[in-house]
Amino acid sequence: MNEIETPALILDAAKVHRNCRRMRERLAAYGVGLRPHVKTAKNVEVARLALGAPVGQITVSTLREAEYFIAHGFTDILYAVGMVPGKLEHVARLARGGVRLGVIVDSVEAAGAVAASAAGHPESAIHALIEIDSDGHRAGIRPGDPRLVEVARALGPTLGGVMTHAGDSYNCDSTDGIRRVAAREREAVVACAGELRALGLAASIVSVGSTPTATFSDSFEGVTEVRVGVYVFQDLVMAGLGVCAVDDIAVSVLGSVIGHQREKNWLITDAGWMALSRDRGTARQAVDQGYGLVCDAAGRPIGDLIVADANQEHGIIARRDGGAMDFDRFAIGSQVRILPNHACATAAQHDHYEVFEGDKRVARWTRVNGW
């Protein structure tokens, strides 16, 4: 590891394998489909580990991700950000040659544009899911809102079903709380699909997803697929929610100690917010991990050492309790590994992963960033 120039993004392949296998086995036991959200890793090798297969159904957050995965042979893709007319031509180009591309809408305007585009491109295989707002946290139509049927009718034959994302699960403070959010998530889409089917409208896809709800939900009845993303890597926010153990976190940022600030009890490293991201997702949790939890080169957390503050290419490492730093342990040039608050945000600051099996570097996997 000390041959790698810092900062760098380290991937522990064994942990990714384990995280992926657990989620696959859990959902398989419930007999519900898995459509991993590839926005976390943005990499085909990780997607294959998630699927346990060379290709499969996936969710993407950008059309660039869709292009990249189509180039790698993927043919069943859901683009899970609200569709706008300006992107429909691009979507139609992607949805040719046997690619089945799903989009999402929550307004009559967008639904009408999708229907018109699909009708104008007979070769394309575009379908649309109606986004349902199951917890008030972002977008979608609330269950019971008459606009659900209006949007479904505007979609015409492109209607594929309904979907929701229980983003509120990130704000829970207990496993029971997550289970309640999961129940609300499932009930919202199952009810909306039922309402459409009662009117004779096709709503075959019933899609839910968030790593916390997928981890703790005790029912997927009526759900056809689960979209989950961050579980492949896990992170400190997930650990704070009880979704994983700190030891499950598969990505870390490798940094070098570049200075000692003895009077301040700080180590300075070259892993600043550019390498860690500005994400402070644990700030609202019971244990605030600063900009990340500091581990030794083997990936074991070091007492209560955190990245207390960050500049662009500088991280300030301090003890959470304000106690004295053991400077002798961290010579200038020695390396530390920093576990991220939010794996999606931290990984996005990098263009590739240095992949390790144990202490052996085995590969370099690239990411498809941008739009």
Add this chain to the structure above:
Amino acid sequence: MNEIETPALILDAAKVHRNCRRMRERLAAYGVGLRPHVKTAKNVEVARLALGAPVGQITVSTLREAEYFIAHGFTDILYAVGMVPGKLEHVARLARGGVRLGVIVDSVEAAGAVAASAAGHPESAIHALIEIDSDGHRAGIRPGDPRLVEVARALGPTLGGVMTHAGDSYNCDSTDGIRRVAAREREAVVACAGELRALGLAASIVSVGSTPTATFSDSFEGVTEVRVGVYVFQDLVMAGLGVCAVDDIAVSVLGSVIGHQREKNWLITDAGWMALSRDRGTARQAVDQGYGLVCDAAGRPIGDLIVADANQEHGIIARRDGGAMDFDRFAIGSQVRILPNHACATAAQHDHYEVFEGDKRVARWTRVNGW
């Protein structure tokens, strides 16, 4: 602009020109050198505008930036992140063929390693500046600390001078406060250079820098060069400090309205934290701009509309005062432009700029991200 797929990073070339000219003229009037910090734009065209010349002295934050600028003919580069032994071989490779490369150190350990490396590479032209801590905010040696002389002696013939960065200027709440930080910044390095010179040690370079202090300082006496970065673009944090007007901000993120949440008084856009960054730099200022200030397609702020919250590819736009949204003004698919809290962080989320002169797209400029 409505031909651009969103989200995208928009650069207003006329504003960059104006920001660059102002800083050049200001520093020229004081007779002090300008060594722009290219970490903000990470792009050669912007660096040339900053310098008012095809090449010149620059500051970089990564060795990848150094490589990119060397490939574009730059030969005088300061890498302004504390040097560690593991990067010296890379630095030595870069500092060949007439390239003059500066590094910084604040410990005897790093200084010794730099001196040994330079002695072992007779072709290289590496010099080192000693980092001075002028305001306690990050790294460096405090004025008066006897380690200054120890580090200088350990550097031997590679000693080039001293440098500091007044990062504390970002926390000021008045122009007078910034002037006081600027005076402290200048006095710290001038005093340290004087101490070294009194001992017969060469300290020809006396380098300071931060956009706020460079903008308001009323003396550069004894200073040889000023390193400034974010002024080329400016941002909401700088506007909050009084360093610039909101109208000076040259970068913005173009987003599409993808949904209306009428009950919540929200617009949903496709510019989330992936496009805006997680930076919340204005959170500690008098006016909290959320994740960014919303403008119309021409770049004019729209009342008190801000990005109140952000998910990976979703931005939630709300009125700061909680008032009713004028949904008719923002049809599904219409575009908004979002001014960033922190230009360095927001630009880093993108791999290129869509460059505009007025409402005409004139170029696409790429960034050199990563390490």
